[in-house]
Amino acid sequence: MDDGLISVIIPVFKTEAYLKDCVDSVRAQTYANLEIILVDDGSPDRCGELCDSYAAEYDRIKVIHKKNGGLASARNAGLCIAKGEFIAFVDSDDTIDAGMYEQMHKRMTEEGADICVCGFKMIYEGYTRIESLPHIKTYSPSELWDLYISEFRKYNTLIVSSCNKLYRRNILGRDKSNTGQEIRFPEEVVMTEDGFFVADCIDAAHHGITFLGLELYNYSQINNPLSISKVGSYKLVDNYLDYLQKKMQKSLPQKTAEIEDMIAHQKQVNLVIAVHIAIINKLKFPHRIKGKTVLAIIRRSKSRREKISATIIYLMPPPLYRAAFRLFCKLRKTR
16 A cells, blocks of 8 residues: 555546546646556447556556446456555546645545545536535544434435545455455445445544535536436335445434434435436336325425425326426526
């Protein structure tokens, strides 16, 4: 392990048009002690060739070519050769701000923390949504889970994502005492691999998880429309929520009932999202939104958007809902 070195792992698959901007943003970091690991996950386009050309031009870049195995498999392959004391992940159609790793490393060093979390920007075609961290401080794992329970909507996306974080490499081996395994992305699941990995890392972060009040990671949604696969995989999200529930109840047994209620609510919201995607993409879906589900969301949710969305999906016929949603998106892009 190289002290102070940050290993940035970038899985690459079918992102030929975006890869240069991504790699250039990592190369432009003001924190100089970096190694960049490009993992060509069997991409059928020119991504593999581009990765090799970057490695030939820049000494800090390493390339792995592998058979396609999915996002989790690609990230794990990068972890196998990473030499850094710190680990970071970037998706190959995203970019990062130039000072991201310098500021995150500084914050981690000052706080002695095992993980640093920053905010991010969601880049859509025509507008940008900011995801900020409301509180800037350092938490123990149990304190963070407690915050997560009380402020789930504010923190869910920020905490679940693996890319807006910097990790100390040593925490990825801390799970050995319990399971005999290092912490890795679960290759047997899709969509929710980030959540499983981050939850394990939080539990292993004995020196704390610190928040940085800057939005430094740029998630591109232009190449990432609503995924049809989410319709058939919504049960996988429920499986992740079950895993999350066990983690939180183990850390906070005195809040078992509150955690169960929160997870039940999130499963209802997850169902609404899956139905929404099915309607927008004109797909059949085995479940309908029931009136009692809508009432439960209205009663439990702190989010006005969740309440309105569930109600409209329940009341509107699918063709009318689809037309209304498309009009909403069109109006939002013009703002």
